[in-house]
Structures are given as C-alpha cells and as structure tokens.
Amino acid sequence: MKKTLSLVAVLSFLCVAAFAQVKEDFVPSPNNQPGKQYPMVNSERCVRVQVSAPDAKRVQLDISAVKYDLVKNEDGLWTGESAPQDEGFHYYQIWVDGAAVPDPGSLYYYGASRWGSGIDVPAADQDFYALKNVPHGQMREMYYYSKSGEGMRHCFVYTPAEYDLNPTKRYPVLYLQHGGGENEYGWPQQGRTALIMDNLIAEGKAVPFIIVMENGSWTMPRNAAPQGQRPQAGQRPPQGQRPQGGGRMGLPSNWADAFKNVLINETIPMIDASFRTIADAEHRAMAGLSMGGMQTKAIAFPNPDVFGSIGIFSGGQISVEEAAAVPGFKEKNKLIFMSYGSREIESRQFPGNTPAQDTEALCKAGYNAHMYVSPLTAHEWQSWRRALYQFAQLLFK
Amino acid sequence: MKKTLSLVAVLSFLCVAAFAQVKEDFVPSPNNQPGKQYPMVNSERCVRVQVSAPDAKRVQLDISAVKYDLVKNEDGLWTGESAPQDEGFHYYQIWVDGAAVPDPGSLYYYGASRWGSGIDVPAADQDFYALKNVPHGQMREMYYYSKSGEGMRHCFVYTPAEYDLNPTKRYPVLYLQHGGGENEYGWPQQGRTALIMDNLIAEGKAVPFIIVMENGSWTMPRNAAPQGQRPQAGQRPPQGQRPQGGGRMGLPSNWADAFKNVLINETIPMIDASFRTIADAEHRAMAGLSMGGMQTKAIAFPNPDVFGSIGIFSGGQISVEEAAAVPGFKEKNKLIFMSYGSREIESRQFPGNTPAQDTEALCKAGYNAHMYVSPLTAHEWQSWRRALYQFAQLLFK
Numbered sequence: 001m002k003k004t005l006s007l008v009a010v011l012s013f014l015c016v017a018a019f020a021q022v023k024e025d026f027v028p029s030p031n032n033q034p035g036k037q038y039p040m041v042n043s044e045r046c047v048r049v050q051v052s053a054p055d056a057k058r059v060q061l062d063i064s065a066v067k068y069d070l071v072k073n074e075d076g077l078w079t080g081e082s083a084p085q086d087e088g089f090h091y092y093q094i095w096v097d098g099a100a101v102p103d104p105g106s107l108y109y110y111g112a113s114r115w116g117s118g119i120d121v122p123a124a125d126q127d128f129y130a131l132k133n134v135p136h137g138q139m140r141e142m143y144y145y146s147k148s149g150e151g152m153r154h155c156f157v158y159t160p161a162e163y164d165l166n167p168t169k170r171y172p173v174l175y176l177q178h179g180g181g182e183n184e185y186g187w188p189q190q191g192r193t194a195l196i197m198d199n200l201i202a203e204g205k206a207v208p209f210i211i212v213m214e215n216g217s218w219t220m221p222r223n224a225a226p227q228g229q230r231p232q233a234g235q236r237p238p239q240g241q242r243p244q245g246g247g248r249m250g251l252p253s254n255w256a257d258a259f260k261n262v263l264i265n266e267t268i269p270m271i272d273a274s275f276r277t278i279a280d281a282e283h284r285a286m287a288g289l290s291m292g293g294m295q296t297k298a299i300a301f302p303n304p305d306v307f308g309s310i311g312i313f314s315g316g317q318i319s320v321e322e323a324a325a326v327p328g329f330k331e332k333n334k335l336i337f338m339s340y341g342s343r344e345i346e347s348r349q350f351p352g353n354t355p356a357q358d359t360e361a362l363c364k365a366g367y368n369a370h371m372y373v374s375p376l377t378a379h380e381w382q383s384w385r386r387a388l389y390q391f392a393q394l395l396f397k
Numbered sequence: 398m399k400k401t402l403s404l405v406a407v408l409s410f411l412c413v414a415a416f417a418q419v420k421e422d423f424v425p426s427p428n429n430q431p432g433k434q435y436p437m438v439n440s441e442r443c444v445r446v447q448v449s450a451p452d453a454k455r456v457q458l459d460i461s462a463v464k465y466d467l468v469k470n471e472d473g474l475w476t477g478e479s480a481p482q483d484e485g486f487h488y489y490q491i492w493v494d495g496a497a498v499p500d501p502g503s504l505y506y507y508g509a510s511r512w513g514s515g516i517d518v519p520a521a522d523q524d525f526y527a528l529k530n531v532p533h534g535q536m537r538e539m540y541y542y543s544k545s546g547e548g549m550r551h552c553f554v555y556t557p558a559e560y561d562l563n564p565t566k567r568y569p570v571l572y573l574q575h576g577g578g579e580n581e582y583g584w585p586q587q588g589r590t591a592l593i594m595d596n597l598i599a600e601g602k603a604v605p606f607i608i609v610m611e612n613g614s615w616t617m618p619r620n621a622a623p624q625g626q627r628p629q630a631g632q633r634p635p636q637g638q639r640p641q642g643g644g645r646m647g648l649p650s651n652w653a654d655a656f657k658n659v660l661i662n663e664t665i666p667m668i669d670a671s672f673r674t675i676a677d678a679e680h681r682a683m684a685g686l687s688m689g690g691m692q693t694k695a696i697a698f699p700n701p702d703v704f705g706s707i708g709i710f711s712g713g714q715i716s717v718e719e720a721a722a723v724p725g726f727k728e729k730n731k732l733i734f735m736s737y738g739s740r741e742i743e744s745r746q747f748p749g750n751t752p753a754q755d756t757e758a759l760c761k762a763g764y765n766a767h768m769y770v771s772p773l774t775a776h777e778w779q780s781w782r783r784a785l786y787q788f789a790q791l792l793f794k
Contacts, residue, residue, distance in 0.1 A: 033512050034580070053496035055454060076495060094498070098473060099450035101491070101498040108505045108512060115430050115505060131549050136540040138554075141591075143533040152528050157535075164671060167564055183431070194538075274561060 036105040048081035063092035087123035088382020129192040134202035135161035160208035172283035177292025256298035287311025304332035313387040320361040339372040341383035433502040445478035460489035484520035485779020526589040531599035532558035557605035569680035574689025653695035684708025701729035710784040736769040738780035
C-alpha cells in the first residue's frame, strides 16, 4: 500500500513537473509569416501556437503525429505547446472543430501531399544552412516541354554564385530528388539547398556545381492546354489526366521507368543544352531522399555511363553484391554515399546487412563508399539537410 | 394589395431564381493544390469551396469582402459558393467557428499582409498568361547584401528565354513593384509575369528584357544574424528590428526615400553587375501597381537620368504640369503609361483631371503617354496582368 501511494505520488509529481517544465523563453519562429508572432519555439524546442477561434469548441496543434489541446482565453485566443521536438524542420497543422487547416501564422511548404504549415526548430548546427553575407547563387525556376508527357514540366536549377561571372567555365551537375508526398519545391524551400551550397562554396568545402530539382512523382504532365491550366506551385495534372498507377506512394512497376525516361531522355539533355555543364558521367551525380533515394538506386545505380556518383538519403542501401552485379559499375562509379537519421537506424529492422556493414564491405571491395548518420534526427528534413551538407563535400573531387 | 402580392411574388421568384441560377458546371480551379478537387469555379465565375469540419457550428467562404455561409452534409463536409466574381485572381479565406484560416485545397499567395488562399477565375483573355509550349525564360531567386539595411535582401529576376543563348547580348531592364500588403512574390506568382513575357516575346509583340522584382515595403533588413534567422518566403525582420514608421501601408514621409535609396544605390548596381544589362536610362524602366505605382511616381518620375520609362498601374497619375516641372523630363522620358481597372474608374472620384484627360494633355504637349483601362475589373491582379501585357508591348521600342 505504501509502495502504491509512493508510485502515485511520483507519477503525480512527474505530471506536475511536466507542465512546470515548459520554459518561458519562447520566441517567434525564424520562418513565420512576416510580422506574425506565432508559432514560437523555446530553448527546449517546444513549439507554441496561437490561433484566434472565438466560437470553437476544440482547437489542437498536430505535430510529429501527436495532437496537443490548446487552451482558450477570454479573447477567444487558443494557445498551447508541443512536447520538445527534434532539431530542424517539421510539418504540422491545426485542428479547429474537426477541420485540419494550415496555421495562419506559419509559412507553407509542400509535404505529406499538401501545402501546409512547417516550422524550423533551432538546431545546434544551424549555421551551415543560415543566410550569411557570402556570395549567393541563384535558384532558377524553369519550364520545359516534355515529349513523353506531351506537356510542360517544371523544375528548379541552382547555379553557384560564380556561374555568371565565368562565362566560359563549365560545371558538374547533381540531380537531387525529394521524397514521397513532396515535390520539386522540397529541396529549394525546406531543404535550404541554395544556402547550404552557398556556405559550403564560400568556405571552400565544396567545389561549385549545378543542382537540378525535378518532380519525381509527376511523370506524365498533359497540361499545356490553352485554358490557363498551368501547373502552379506544386500542382499535378487533374486526376483523369494522370498515368494509371502513377500515384505518389504506390510505386507501381512502371514507376521508376517513367521517371527514368523523363530524367535521362528529357531533363538531362535540356539541362546540358541550357547550362554550361560538363556533360559526362564523371561530372554527373544523382541523389535523393526516401523515395528519391529509391529512384536514385533504380535509375542512377544501373547506369554508371550516365551517373558517376550516387547519394541515397534515408532511402535504402547498396550491397557489395548488388554493386558487383552491375556491369561497369566498379570501374566507372566515383562515389557511393548512404545516410540515415540516427533515430531511423535505431527504430528500423535491417533484414540483411546494416547500412554500416554494407558501407564497410563496399570500401573493402575498393569502392569509394561513405556513410553518414545524422545525430538525434528521424525521417525528416534535418537528416537530409545534413546529408546534403556531407555529400556535397565529397562530390566531384 | 394585389400590387403588394405581386411584388412579393416577384421577390420570391427572384430569390428562388438566384438559388436555381447556380449553374452546375463546376470544375476544379486550375491552380488548386495537387490532386485537390476544391475549390471549384463554374462558367458563371462562382467559386465553390468544400471543407471537412465535422464538429464546427459555422463555416463560411470569405471572398471579395463578402462572407457566404456553407452548408454541412452528414459526412461533416461543408460546401457552398460565392456570387459571380470578376475574371482573374482573388484572395480569399475560410472561417471555421470564428477562426480565419487558409482553404486547405487552394494554393497560397502573399497579399492582404498574409500568406493565404487565392483563386484564379477563368477569363476570356486568359490565353495571354497561359503556360504554352514556347521558349521559356527563367525566374531567378536571389539574395544580395544591402549596406543601408546591414543585411541580406531578397528579389526575383526574370531573364528572357534567349538570355543564356546569347552570351554577349545586353538587355534593357524593368523594375516592377507590387502593391501594399504584398511583396516580391506578387509579380512572379499571382502576376504570372514570366508567362506573360514568354508569350509576348514568342509572338514578337515585346522585345526581350530583364525584369527585377524587389520588396518595396521592406527597406531595412537586419537579418544576416548567424542564428538561421533568414527571411524565407516573404518574411520581414522581426518587429523590433524594423525601421520606425516603415510599415507597409502607412507611407511615412521617409518611406519613398528609404526604398529609393535601396533601389537606386543598391539594387540597380547589383543588377548591372550581375546581368548583361544596358545600363542607361533609355534602357531602364520602373513600373508598379497601387503602392508600387506611387513608388514609381516618387522614385522614377523625378529621376529621368536613371529611368527612361514609367508605368503606373492603379497607382495615380502624372499631369502635364507635374511633367513640365521635372527638369529634363520632357527631353529624356521615352514612355509614360497609366492604367486602371474599369471598375476603379467608375467608383473613384478624380478631384482634378481624369487619367484620360491627363494622358490627352501629355500627348498634346508632346509626351509619349499611353493609358489603358482593363475591362470589368477592379483594384485586383487581373487589371495588373493586363496592364503589364499592354505596357510590355510599348517598352524599349
């Protein structure tokens, strides 16, 4: 009985402590909408939101798959905070009486198959993706015609700061892909690709190269209709116009083939014609996160004559047996890079080798293989920002 | 009595007719989020939205300053439509039990001082801003250091399709500004600047030129802090870091001066150093909508040695007396362009001359002055898309 009471006392103390523990040093998130005070983050990486909803019965913050009830004050403002989050970027949403809506205070990002709220929780290493007074490259938005899709495609191209100052110099190219439920806006926006590269190049840690970011889910646009039906920010063609089975997550059998056809036969020739590239495999790489990593394995790995370097971020592994089975790969590949967030490694079952075992076996067999584990992050953008930061320092050297 | 009854009958008939009149030919809006069926628009330009909010008491569509009640079905889906809208782009929002939130189905745009929902209502002339299989220019996102603001600024630069194919050719430049409560994303996104220019150039109706789109509200960034506090999409520095009185709509006395200093002493030299421009007044223009038009009058009009052409869209007029009072303007100015939406002309009081009278007087006095009135549109983006379309055909010729 005494023991039971003690346990209750301890549990009660823990609950009270949990509430008391919310440290009141919240500041507006660095990437709120202009002038908006909420969402906020504190030094313990808790996210606090505030929404005006005077007539609502229940308002919740929904972040990292947990819903937190907000509390209403007399002015109809609902306020509340999450448990501590991992460092880096998280998608989230607000529930107002059963309606899942974006937070009117946050900026909006494409992920989880919708444009919605996202928040950047400060990280100890955030300096590598901070905006600094260094020479800045350009993030260029482009449209181009796709014969296979009989319509216009949309992509982003990062050119390093020196690109326009050296009108005869040619550059290597990295094709960099987003994950499932995301699109070509992922790396330019939440990925902070331009800032990561600008900082790396300014510090002499990476050679300048071009980065192409395409939409790996959208393999058959048919939208060049004269009715103003253009794909805007992240749009795909209407339901009826999409390829059968070409859904974002389903990965049907022809899925990799369709994007492979676009990438190799349309995107690469367009990029090589439009930019001063070094148009050979040695100076062409492909990488991607999650689904984009699977696409990299499906498209770039079997084609060492097209892509000389490969990066797979939280998207699978390449074993030494698989590498040996691809004709010419051993001779032609320059770099194999694999990465995960440490929380992925902890929580995932690896039926065969672990990524570390695969990497070690590849190195022993003479491949230039590298592995990176992002500390204390999961299947999220902070893992992939860090992966790009590491990968870019190894690439084209 | 009979007369009264008739009137009631007629009124009843009109009400029923008003409901019956909603034509059931709604289709998903061309710029919804990928795969989203709502919002929809019908052939009468009514906007229909649908939001899931099973526990809400009241849900409304709020568009063009009118709120429309939605109706709930047994699945908790709220549906309803607006009265017919003008052709073109409109900001809107959804109210859920007193919370004003973005529609989870629409894409998001910056205007009315927030990132929120927008919808494009089909227009008879929408072909001029449609995505077509023509050579496409690039919309380039750039950061650069501002000495006056001691921080990084953010702008967009449109380069025509031929820019990278003619590595020695130099181009004229238009500095094109957004309105109050908007930012540098306005012209690239809801303004459809790149598509309008690509189509005009492909048809030989405009000469190729560069367009620079800056943030005219944000005159003093102090955000190059090493804490990852960068301005993302449309962000301004935190409240405490903003210049006193530098608000977006207030237009204090130093307001035009601050942006004039940025534009003339920082943006133009950066652009002339970064792009192959023709760096003289004859080949440099400024234009803007609403507040951006007022900035054009305040900055470009008194400086004919810097800007040779001027466009004011829904943002004021230049009288022949004002023109005569600016030293050197008569000799140096190449083009004065003024425009309004027809609904603005109808609803506005012009204390002095009408825009048409000012234009006529300028022409009689020997200026190259033009006026354009956008049919059946108000102080909205369709007026300004059309203004750019007209203005661009006159510019640098």
